[in-house]
Every structure is written in C-alpha cells, then in structure tokens.
Amino acid sequence: MNNAQIEIQIIASLVSIACAIPGTFLVLRKMAMISDAISHSILPGIVIGFFLTQDLNSPILILFAAFTGIITVVLVEYIQKTGLVKEDTAIGLVFPALFSIGVILIAKNANDVHLDVDAVLLGELAFAPFDRLLILGTDVGPKALWIIGVILFITITLLIAFFKELKVSTFDAGLAASLGFSPAIIHYGLMSVASVTTVGAFDAVGAILVVALMIAPAATAYLLTTDLKKMLALAIGFGVLSAISGYWFAHWLDASIAGSITTMLGLIFLFVYLFAPSKGVIAVLYREKQQRAEVSLLTFLLHLKNHTELEERHVNHLREHINWQRVRAKAVLELALKNNMIVVDKNIVSLTKKGDTFTSKAIDYIITNRDAQIEDMKDDFFLFRG
C-alpha cells in the first residue's frame, strides 16, 4: 500500500464514522429521508459559498452550506405544519427545488472549477490525497482528512456531552420537554451536526454516498441489538468495514470508490437482514414455524386433558378428532414425546405429570394473560414470548 492508498482509506473511515453517529439518531427518529434532503439541498450553499470564498475547503463555505441544510429542515417542517401535505411530500418538494438552484448556479458560473454535477453526486475520493494542507510550508496531510477529522472530533464531543439528552428526546419527546430538555434545541442541534457532516463529507464521497453512510450502517445495526450504545458502536463498525472493503473492491474492479463503498453497505445490510439472530428474515420464519408447532402441541395436550375416555385417546382416533393431516399429527406426537409430556401405551396416549402441569399453566396464562408464572417456560417456547 502506498501513502495515497492509506490516506484514502483513513478519510473514508473517518467519513463513515462521522456519518454513522448522526445517522443512528436519524434512523431512530424515523427521519432517514431528511438526510437525503440535506445532502442535495446544501448544493446551492456550497456554490454560493464558493463564489464568496473561492476556496472549496474553506470553513466559511462549510458553515454556509450547513446553514442551507438547516434551512431545508425548517422549510420541510413549515410546509408539513400547514397540514396540507405529509412529511415525505414536503421533503420531496423542498430538496429538488434547492438542488436544482445549485445545478443552475454551477452551469452558469462555475464551469472552470472542479465543481461539476458528477463530482457533486459521487464525490472523488481518489483525488482527495492530491489536495494537501500546508502549514508554514510543511505538508501536514490531505485537506479532506483534516476537515472530516475536525468535524468528527466535534461530533464525538457533542455525542458524549449530550448522549442522555439525545436519547430521552429521541425516545420520548414529551417527557424530554417536561423534564426541561427542549426537544426543539436537541432536534436542531442534531440537524446542524448532520448538515455540517454532510458538507464535510460531500467533497470526498458525494451526495449519494453521504446518505448511504448515514442510513445503511445504522439500519444494519438496528437489526442486531437492543441497546443504543451498542447500536452506535455497531453502526460505526459497519461504516468503517464498508469503507475499507469498498475501497479494495473498487481497487480490484478499477471502479468508483464511492460506488463500491455503497455496494458494500448494501451487501452487509442484506446479509444481516437475512441472518440476524432474532430480527432477521430467516429467524422470523423459523420462529413462526415453531409457534405453529407449539399451538398444535397445546391443542393436542388440551384435548388429552379434557378427555379421559380411552377411545378419545387412541392414536388413530386422535387424528380424526382433531382433524389434522397425518404428517402434522405425527410431528406433534413426536414433539410431545420428546418433551416427556405424553406416554403412548398400546396406542393409547396419556398425559404425563409434566404434560398435565404444562397444559394447566399454559391455559391459565392464555385466560388470565398473567406473565409472572410462566417466566420459566419462556425459554423453551416461542409461543409465550410477547
């Protein structure tokens, strides 16, 4: 690996961390699409900022563009508050309007600079190492690295300082307000961080990848954990993993780095979506199958409990009486035998003591919906988990 390669991977990793943090809260606040709006509508801010400063990396330009991001959020909320359109419609109205102003401004005035629509959408991470930051004539590294480094430092500081405020206002805005933590201040604080991060990451990775880096790692992490801190850590991990694997994928294919990182984000999400231990598609299907089997088992046990007559408990009669197909009846019989809930003697089925207690408890639970007494059964049976 040469220096430029290492620098690109570090920049991509820092960008992905800086995006994953506000992204996690956007996902939890069901505001994923607002990041799309911000990433597009900061374009006119960047263009106007560039006319004023003549420097694509000037901090003033970043603040100017971030301010456009905040304006987007305010406009979306204002349109939504009229009650005439829903939030997604408001987003769809605001950002294309602002984005198109940016596109026209570029086409009219900025033809001779490195600011074209392709770069805006996809960024050019590969060129990032060429633009160096010189302090007193000494080369201290790529400018993009410093910009995103500073933004990340601020983001992490704010996250640590205001973690509990972010958590409570995201979970329960009403409570936050009644406790004296203004949800509006926290909301606009988060939007400001998201806007500044978007602008800082924009030049390196472009408008589309910024959105992907904010949303995909958080959405992936959401499927794996029930703890906010772990969700943040996982989102950061997935972001960095996609950044580095995406870089090498692009290297191998000789393709766009931004495109490859986005592809990796998608693949990682798909993998987790399928295989996540409790929320994944496969786990859910398996659980549903288990639940069906358990309902059958319970029906079967209940039938045995209600009928003491021998003919009602004959293996063949059971099939007719409960009217199950042969295969399912066999599976249920085996499940009950395996759990020592029944005994079969000369084709006559009887409940064991364990089976009898289990059935009584289960029925009692279904009738009273009281949780405490079946806690010990929850580990063995899906049916009784919420």
Add this chain to the structure above:
Amino acid sequence: MDKNIAVKVDDLTVAYNYKPVLWDIDLEIPEGVLMAIVGPNGAGKSTLIKAILGILKPIAGSVSIYGKPYKKQLQLVAYVPQKGSVDWDFPTTALDVVMMGTYGSLGWIKRPRQKDKKAALEALEKVGMLAFKGRQISQLSGGQQQRIFLARALVQNASIYFMDEPFQGVDATTEITIINILKELRKAGKTVIVVHHDLQTVPEYFDWVTFLNVKKIATGPVKDIFNDDNLTKTYGINYKVSIQE
C-alpha cells in the same frame, strides 16, 4: 378553602391550526387530591395536561404550579405520557427507561450515578417489574410497559403527577397495581391528576374530578359533583351512572 392550590390554570386557550381545542379554562387543583379528568374523545383532556406542562404553547392564558410558572417548578412535576406516544421498538431496556426519570434532576450534560440507578431499581420493585429490568422494552406486555412508565415518574420523586390514560389497554393486575400506587401517593400528600376514560371506576378510584369538553364543565369533589347532570352536560347525551355509596 384552606388547602394549598397545587396547580392553577387561568383563562387557558389552546388551538391546533387556529381551531380551539381548549377554550378559556379556569381550573384550581388543590394539593393532595387524586383527580380524574373526564370527557368525550376530542374534549382536550391530553391537551390540557400538555399545555400545563408547557409541551404545547397556549394562545392565551397562564399556568402556575404552586404559584410559579412551570419552567421554575420542573422538579416538582412528573409526567406519564400516553403509552402509544413512544416507539417501543427503541433499543433500550426497562431499567434504562426508568432511569430517564432521573434526568430532570441531573440537568444538562451530567450523567446518572449509582444513586440514580438505585432509585430506578427501587421504583421498578414498587411496580412489580424488578424481574424485567434488563428486558428490551418491546418484549414487555402493554400493562408492563405502562408500569415502567409509572416507575419512571416515581423516580422523579415529584409533588405533582400528571398521567395521560394510564389505564388504557392494561390488564387487571396492572390496573390494581397502578391505582394502589396512586392512592399511596395521595396518602403521602402528593397531587395526582389522571386523564381517565372509564366513568364506572371514577367514584372508586378518585376523590376529585374535572369534567371537560373543550370548556370546563365542572370541577370538585367526586361525592359532590359526579352526577348525571354534569355527565349529561359533558357528554351531551342523557348519561346515567349509578353511584354506589
């Protein structure tokens, strides 16, 4: 009246998109009552609580808590929102939600300490949910979620409790647990204000009642004003409940 006034509402008007949902409400809630706010759907019951707590901005009127504006009395007040107002899939545990009750006394930036955690565990025990402290909140039943919310309010150790429909869709165990805790709070001299739907249980659970339907219809002791006349005025139809003495 000899009693201190815990909550005083003057000429309160609240509107959504210029349509008033509460009109010129005057209300005095004496200290130490267990009060139900009753009224039909859309009567502005939740809105009244939210306006008192400053969550909604009124277009006119004022609210005071023990004679001062709410903003100066945050520590005296605990609020239990409607269970349906939050996303129960949020990645957090029962204990963590109860801990949120301590955030108000901590203020900005400061983090909860060991004593806050201890208080949260005690509150969980009081509502019979200690065994579930580590459980993800979506894995709790509706009644258990409501008890977690109550525990979160208890942790605040407030003087006035506002609860928005705490009995909505809960099981019998939870309803009994909650009402016993509310009665204990009243015994300890706290003021408890509950948005309530089930008129049958008003005389059994509460000692004070406010009838609300956009305007205030009546407020006072249950034994004096909980009658067919006020019910009919509030609900607009001939309402008859038999009150058992």
